[in-house]
Amino acid sequence: MAAVRTRSEVALNRVAIAAVLIVTIIFLAPIYWITATAFKPRHLATTVPPTVMFEPEISPFVKLFLRRSQLREQPTPEEYAAAPWWERLVFDGGEKVVRDGRGNAQLSGYPSRFANSLIVAVVSTVMAVGMGTLTAYGFSRFKVAGEQDWLFFILSTRMLPPVVVAIPMFLMYRWFGLNDTHVGLIILYTAFNLSFSVWLMKGFIDEIPREYEEAALVDGYTRMEAFFKIVLPEAATGIAATAVFCFIIAWNEYAFALIMTRRTAQTAPPFIPSQVGSGLPDWTVIAAGTFLFLLPVAIFTFLLRNHLLRGMSFGAIRK
Amino acid sequence: MAHIELRNISKSFGSKPALRGLDLEIEDGQFFVLLGETGAGKTTTLRIVAGLEKPTEGDVLIDGENVNEWGAAERDVALVLQQYSLYPRYTVRENLEFPLKSKIRRVDAADIEERVNRVAKTLQISHLLDRKTDRLSGGEMQRVSIGRAIVRQPRVFLMDEPLSALDAKLREALRTELKNLQMNLGATFLFVTHDQVEAMSMGDKIGVLDKGKLVQVGTPSEIYANPCNTFVARSVGSPPMNLLNGSVSKGNAVADAGFALPFAGKASDGQPVTFGIRPEDMFLDPGAPAEGAVHDIENHGVAKIVTLRAGDAVIRLTTSARDKLAIDETVRFSWNPEKVVLFDKSSGLSLRHGP
Ligand SMILES: Nc1ncnc2c1ncn2[C@@H]1O[C@H](COP(=O)(O)OP(=O)(O)OP(=O)(O)O)[C@@H](O)[C@H]1O
Ligand SMILES: [Mg+2]
Numbered sequence: 001m002a003a004v005r006t007r008s009e010v011a012l013n014r015v016a017i018a019a020v021l022i023v024t025i026i027f028l029a030p031i032y033w034i035t036a037t038a039f040k041p042r043h044l045a046t047t048v049p050p051t052v053m054f055e056p057e058i059s060p061f062v063k064l065f066l067r068r069s070q071l072r073e074q075p076t077p078e079e080y081a082a083a084p085w086w087e088r089l090v091f092d093g094g095e096k097v098v099r100d101g102r103g104n105a106q107l108s109g110y111p112s113r114f115a116n117s118l119i120v121a122v123v124s125t126v127m128a129v130g131m132g133t134l135t136a137y138g139f140s141r142f143k144v145a146g147e148q149d150w151l152f153f154i155l156s157t158r159m160l161p162p163v164v165v166a167i168p169m170f171l172m173y174r175w176f177g178l179n180d181t182h183v184g185l186i187i188l189y190t191a192f193n194l195s196f197s198v199w200l201m202k203g204f205i206d207e208i209p210r211e212y213e214e215a216a217l218v219d220g221y222t223r224m225e226a227f228f229k230i231v232l233p234e235a236a237t238g239i240a241a242t243a244v245f246c247f248i249i250a251w252n253e254y255a256f257a258l259i260m261t262r263r264t265a266q267t268a269p270p271f272i273p274s275q276v277g278s279g280l281p282d283w284t285v286i287a288a289g290t291f292l293f294l295l296p297v298a299i300f301t302f303l304l305r306n307h308l309l310r311g312m313s314f315g316a317i318r319k
Numbered sequence: 320m321a322h323i324e325l326r327n328i329s330k331s332f333g334s335k336p337a338l339r340g341l342d343l344e345i346e347d348g349q350f351f352v353l354l355g356e357t358g359a360g361k362t363t364t365l366r367i368v369a370g371l372e373k374p375t376e377g378d379v380l381i382d383g384e385n386v387n388e389w390g391a392a393e394r395d396v397a398l399v400l401q402q403y404s405l406y407p408r409y410t411v412r413e414n415l416e417f418p419l420k421s422k423i424r425r426v427d428a429a430d431i432e433e434r435v436n437r438v439a440k441t442l443q444i445s446h447l448l449d450r451k452t453d454r455l456s457g458g459e460m461q462r463v464s465i466g467r468a469i470v471r472q473p474r475v476f477l478m479d480e481p482l483s484a485l486d487a488k489l490r491e492a493l494r495t496e497l498k499n500l501q502m503n504l505g506a507t508f509l510f511v512t513h514d515q516v517e518a519m520s521m522g523d524k525i526g527v528l529d530k531g532k533l534v535q536v537g538t539p540s541e542i543y544a545n546p547c548n549t550f551v552a553r554s555v556g557s558p559p560m561n562l563l564n565g566s567v568s569k570g571n572a573v574a575d576a577g578f579a580l581p582f583a584g585k586a587s588d589g590q591p592v593t594f595g596i597r598p599e600d601m602f603l604d605p606g607a608p609a610e611g612a613v614h615d616i617e618n619h620g621v622a623k624i625v626t627l628r629a630g631d632a633v634i635r636l637t638t639s640a641r642d643k644l645a646i647d648e649t650v651r652f653s654w655n656p657e658k659v660v661l662f663d664k665s666s667g668l669s670l671r672h673g674p
Contacts, residue, residue: 211403214371217391218398219471220421233408 031294037287042093045283059089060288066090067098067106093282110289113271118296119182120267121250124189128246129239131190132197133205137227139198140205141213151202154195162255170259180262188256193246200245204238205231240307248297268293321382321474321507322347323368328377330363330531337363339531341377345475345524350501350508354518354554355528361511364528365477368509370394381474392423397468401480404464405452411463412448415439418471438470441500458489465497475507483514494521515555519543527551543597546660549667552595558624558635561601563594564664572659576630578609583656586670593667595660598624601636603644607653613644627652 005013037045039056066086071094075083080091087097087105097105135154139147169188170179178184208231216226232239258270272289275281301308328341338360345351355361366372368379370391379386386394397418398404405414415435419426426434439445442462447455455463461481468476482490482497498521501508512518518525519539526536527550535547546552552560565574566589572582574594586592603625611629618640625644627634629652636652644650661670 209403211400212406214369214391215398215400215404215406216417217371218369218394218396219418219467220392220395220423222392225422230406 034287034290034294037284038291040284040287042282042284045287057284059093060282060284061292062086062089063093063095063108063282063285064110064288064292065108067108068095069098070094071096109266109271110268113266113268114292116182116261116265117251117267117269117293120185120189120265121247121296123182124186124193124250125243125246127186127190128193128197129201129243132194132242133201133232133235133239135194135198136201136205137231139202141210151199154198157191157195166255166259169256173260179260180265182265184260185257185265185267188260189250189253192253192256193249196249197242197246200242201235201238204235204242207238208234237307240304244301244304244308247300251297323475323507323509324380324383325364325368326378326380328364328367328374328379330360330367330372331375337531338367338374341531341533343526343533343536345507345509348505348507350498350510350521350523352518352522352525353509353511353528354513354515354525355511356513356554358530359513359528360531361513361528362479365398365479365509365511368394368475369396369398369477392421395471395474397471397473397476399461399464399468399476399478399481401484404481405455405460405467407452409452410448411439411444411450411452411455414452414463415448415466415470418467424471434470438466441469442466457485458493461485461493465500469500469504469506475509476501478508478510480512480514481510482517483512490517497521516557519555525555527554544658545669545671546595547669549593549595549662552660552662556597558598560595560597560660561634561636562662563596563632563634564591565594566591572656574609574630574632576632578611578629580609580654581656582659584659584661584671586661591664592670593662593664595662595669596654596658598635599637600658601634601652601654603636603638603642603650603652605651607651609653610649610651613646613648613650616644616646 033050036052036054038060039058040051040054041057041059044051044054068090071091075091075096080088083091090097099105138144139151144150173179173184176184178187212230212234213223213226216230217223221229252269253267254269257267261267261270268289272286272293275286275289323343323345325341325343328338328343329336330338341360341364343351343364353361353364363372367374370379370386370389370393374387381394406417409417412435415438416431418424419431419434435448436445439448442465444459444462444466447459447463452460452463461484464481468478482493485493494517500506510517510521522539524536525539525542527534527542529550535542535551537545542551542555546555546560549562552562563574563576565572565576567573567582567586568579568588570582571579572594573579609629611627611634613625614628614633615626617624617626621640622637623640623642623644625636625638627636627650634652638644662668663670
């Protein structure tokens, strides 16, 4: 539509753009802060007023990944010269890298926590979306006795706040030996996301005309083949949107992870704040950890953005 | 190709009956049209034949074999719908190939290619083969759907109002094309429509469906000349048959609207009946026994359709386009008494069809 704009409309448009800019800046400020702090030298991290111009450093990330301890005595110049670049960065911060019996540098707790987060979030998302899609298809296409009651029941599992079920869950998990295991957390998140996934996917699948599958059935395909060849590609947008939601929820989950995990299966959300507690915190390292934690969701969402725009509007925008 | 038989088919959705005791036979190579108003149960019948819906009662036989327990894939039927009939995201070629790539058919690649190309040529869609289906016009889409049906050489073609979403001109062109195609293939067609023109012009046989009941089956001319009840009389023909309430008295047909016309049939005097007469079996004549006023004139080029008012009856008849008539002019009219169809007034059933 080639709109002819009056002068007042142009002015209004400018005001609107300015307002959007301001809101965007307000929302992006904390992200900028975290990102900037993650690249700052330690002594600039907590200055008042905040330092805006600085030479970015990679040392917070190096420190994030390595197990360190306080230096009792300065390294000799020979030691310093013989050390690899990353160890020198640690020396510069007044710390040393902790090495095991064979002299290999030890990793900090962060990488394994990050890996745990990835494993748990990815696996539980795949399971919740997979099972949710199949369940939703069943509800959408077949006559299910008591369909409305079932759907309400499925949704009702999300109505209890996590804190209410956390303690009983903890006790049950202890009984089954699932505390602090990946499997335990994956089951929990899958169950948690499943109701959501069923509801979202049912909405999306209801939108797909059943004529498509029926044509495939008549054309000589089984119901399964019709589902995979016809329904699934049509539901891709919905699946992407549901997956992003489930992934974000699993990735950010804090309460259960705090209670159910300790070490082996601990995810990043309970781990990051636990760093703050010990001694004088190095904010640059914490910021680096937080910054990395932001990335997967950002990347995942960015990759699926085309699907999301349609998916998140729940079919309101078509094509 | 195949012979289809439906025996005493009933179908209810919940407590709501959609089909009631349907008996139907479609012969090998026949173009059978199922005609009915919206909600009559046309689509339901088609879906039962296709195996997409199970009848609540009754049997479906294909080539004499009871296929009640067969799935849609095994029945080897092809389905063309009014809309949503093509797979989105696929190109035209992929759509045409799709049925041939099914595991139960095992057609080899060279054969698939050959058949797709041949069908595309027949339907003049060769230039569209690599196009995505959402870039097609409505007419092109329906051609492709028809193509997807014929590429398989199924036992029977089931078509659910495949032309009704198209504009008039295209509909007419495709109608002829489809009929020719059917004759060339010698295929068995079950074609569903609510358009009586489509039914009359395409069908070898027509079945008229009314509220889930098959009320009459016959050739187009049988149904046209001899409707078995007033419902069929009203649904076939354009303009439809005139239906006038009245009774027979002393060899004359006396209409309740206050005029009498000659009568040739057999009916007991005084019995309340409905006289049915096709517009082309009525005529204007200065010496005719009944009088009416011209209410409306539609000029169709070859003929005029004149609407008359006689008492409180509305009568339509055709007359030569050369006849000069004016609105509100008083004219005299009559009918060909041989062509009058007599219906029982209360039941609407034709008295000619016997009890
Ligand atoms: N899945 C269903 N659930 C409940 N009722 C249905 C279902 N399918 C059809 N019906 C009902 O059965 C009756 C027949 O429907 P059907 O679709 O066969 O009609 P139709 O003759 O094809 O009509 P149209 O010309 O509008 O397509 C209708 O009253 C309809 O509401
Ligand atoms: Mg229908």
